[in-house]
Amino acid sequence: MNVLDCIKTRRSIRKYKDKPIPQDIIDKVIKCGQMAPSAHNTQPWAFVVVKDKKKLEKLSQTHQWAPFVKDAQLCIVLCCTKTQEINKSAMHMSVACAAQNMLLAIHNFELGSCWTYVHDLKDSSVEQKVKKILEIPKDIDVICMLPIGYPDQTRSEKEIKSKEEVVHNEKW
């Protein structure tokens, strides 16, 4: 798929078919995450790949906006390893770049996913639950989850804000 078409047609997919995903596609999706830009090229990401149905079920119960995680073939949990760096937010933003690369790669392979929230600066309760389920060490931050499966829903192209609303020329 052409990269511009991929960006234009990607949507969050929350309904998945019960159809296995070849391992080489999962490997390619992760590699696309690794190709993302990162602050000082620190590549501060780590990926926990979850296929176990019981764990998917537990992850889907970590908050009210995650129920579809249980129906995915697998879920990739994106973590940040460089949590002791001075500019922690740059490390988190780098992991977000990896997530977007992966969402586009997933769509390219005609799979579906949805950024599922975990990290919250004000309330770490969801993150603590995910860390407990997956035995993630204390010094690692969990940023988000990407459940993946073959789409069982079709979504039309998204309506976006007008250019006038979002673009400022030369000054605000």
Ligand SMILES: Cc1cc2nc3c(=O)[nH]c(=O)nc-3n(C[C@H](O)[C@H](O)[C@H](O)COP(=O)(O)O)c2cc1C
């Ligand atoms: C930081 C962030 C957190 C999100 N958290 C959730 C979530 O927990 N559950 C969910 O269903 N969607 C979540 N989403 C997906 C958004 O709802 C979705 O991207 C938005 O509605 C736009 O739709 P689109 O992805 O189809 O373009 C999240 C997206 C972002 C970027």
